[in-house]
Amino acid sequence: MIFNMNVLKNIELIRKDFPILSTKVNGNQLIYLDNAATSQTPNCVIESISDYYKNLNSNIHRGVHKLSQLATEKYEESRKKFKKHFNARSTSEIIFTPGTTHSINLISNGFIKFLKKDDEIIVSQLEHHSNIVPWQMLCEKTGAIMKVIPMNEKGELDLNVFATLLNDKTKVVFVNHVSNALGTVNPIDIIIEKSHNAGAAVLIDGAQAAPHFEIDVKKLNVDFYVCSAHKLCGPTGVGILYGKKEWLEKLPPYQGGGEMIDQVSFEKSTYADLPNKFEAGTPNISGVIASGIGLDYINKIGLTNIKEYEDYLLDYATSKLKEIDGIKIYGESKTKVSVISFNIGEIHPYDIGSVIDNLGIAVRTGHHCAQPIMDYFDIPGTIRISFSFYNTIEEINILIDALKKASKMLS
Numbered sequence: 001m002i003f004n005m006n007v008l009k010n011i012e013l014i015r016k017d018f019p020i021l022s023t024k025v026n027g028n029q030l031i032y033l034d035n036a037a038t039s040q041t042p043n044c045v046i047e048s049i050s051d052y053y054k055n056l057n058s059n060i061h062r063g064v065h066k067l068s069q070l071a072t073e074k075y076e077e078s079r080k081k082f083k084k085h086f087n088a089r090s091t092s093e094i095i096f097t098p099g100t101t102h103s104i105n106l107i108s109n110g111f112i113k114f115l116k117k118d119d120e121i122i123v124s125q126l127e128h129h130s131n132i133v134p135w136q137m138l139c140e141k142t143g144a145i146m147k148v149i150p151m152n153e154k155g156e157l158d159l160n161v162f163a164t165l166l167n168d169k170t171k172v173v174f175v176n177h178v179s180n181a182l183g184t185v186n187p188i189d190i191i192i193e194k195s196h197n198a199g200a201a202v203l204i205d206g207a208q209a210a211p212h213f214e215i216d217v218k219k220l221n222v223d224f225y226v227c228s229a230h231k232l233c234g235p236t237g238v239g240i241l242y243g244k245k246e247w248l249e250k251l252p253p254y255q256g257g258g259e260m261i262d263q264v265s266f267e268k269s270t271y272a273d274l275p276n277k278f279e280a281g282t283p284n285i286s287g288v289i290a291s292g293i294g295l296d297y298i299n300k301i302g303l304t305n306i307k308e309y310e311d312y313l314l315d316y317a318t319s320k321l322k323e324i325d326g327i328k329i330y331g332e333s334k335t336k337v338s339v340i341s342f343n344i345g346e347i348h349p350y351d352i353g354s355v356i357d358n359l360g361i362a363v364r365t366g367h368h369c370a371q372p373i374m375d376y377f378d379i380p381g382t383i384r385i386s387f388s389f390y391n392t393i394e395e396i397n398i399l400i401d402a403l404k405k406a407s408k409m410l411s
């Protein structure tokens with residue numbers, strides 16, 4: 001793959017924006033390859049949080065005083081940024097939550113209102129536990145039945161089977177855009193269209209997609225799209241939930257409290273308009289503001305440049321990894337992002353993870369909150385490396401040497 005070296009030249013400058021990248025771990029320079037779990041935080045985001053508490057700290061939406069007004073403006077400014085970024089029709093379609101997991105629970109709980117016994121809902125075999133368990137809880141409460149879109153050896157979903165699962169009992173389909181365990185990019189445009197033709201709503205878990213490429217919710221015609229700011233260079237504790245206005249109006253609120261009401265009396269309370277209806281209580285104000293700054297940072301680099309560079313890292317790392325004796329890579333879909341899951345021979349992934357951690361290399365080992373995928377391959381877990389735009393070819397070379405060393409030591 002040919003790569004535009006102009007972007008590469010900027011990598012050293014970009015890395016300077018992330019103070020943690022110059023940290024030493026176990027006496028070695030940190031090599032951070034666990035970006036699918038959380039991305040690192042640039043200075044502008046760290047400064048935004050500190051600036052908020054130094055200069056702006058106050059509660060939003062209800063204060064007449066100046067700081068409250070300024071904080072409210074910044075909080076709402078962040079909503080406008082995400083609205084524009086995902087191409088939502090209106091800011092009332094963007095809800096801030098504590099994260100992807102919370103967003104999925106918010107939606108699945110709301111669906112109690114729309115499901116009855118023997119209705120059907122569809123998940124995929126490629127899901128993160130956060131897009132499985134809340135829906136199982138929904139089935140327990142309603143008597144609805146969960147069906148599963150199976151995957152193949154390459155880690156791709158079987159759309160022919162999916163077509164046979166859809167019928168007039170199907171009420172909602174929920175799949176991820178990108179698998180966090182294998183990196184597969186799923187054909188969600190087809191899944192959305194087929195689901196809609198069957199009369200079902202669709203939720204897309206975009207936690208792993210949003211950091212890697214552009215997403216247009218209007219073009220996708222998706223009903224719900226969710227992701228987490230902490231994988232988008234933002235802080236932890238902020239989720240972005242896009243919902244079509246028609247759906248958000250129909251869904252009941254998830255939590256009751258301040259901010260989400262219009263009128264309250266002991267006989268009856270009425271709910272606030274969108275988006276406040278779903279934002280009960282004091283939100284993570286500094287986090288939401290800083291998430292908008294993180295999004296600006298990503299957009300300054302540009303998701304098209306990010307995708308191109310990460311694809312280059314992915315290709316390079318994949319071919320280098322294949323030179324290691326006994327390596328097996330799980331999930332080699334033609335469409336995938338910069339996530340690679342693998343094992344070396346019979347060595348337990350945790351053992352390799354520990355050896356290379358001693359060398360300062362951060363990878364993830366285990367089932368990656370996706371046990372059904374591990375069951376498919378009949379393994380307890382994998383080693384997962386996941387790249388961001390601030391990773392480099394040199395880091396991959398060091399990783400490969402470390403893996404070879406670890407493999408020799410442990411086999």
Ligand SMILES: *Cc1c(COP(=O)(O)O)cnc(C)c1O
Nearest residue numbers: 099100101128130180207208228
């Ligand atoms: C990280 C992740 C989640 C969970 O996100 P939280 O921020 O932990 O709530 C869900 N789905 C996928 C695909 C993920 O990668």
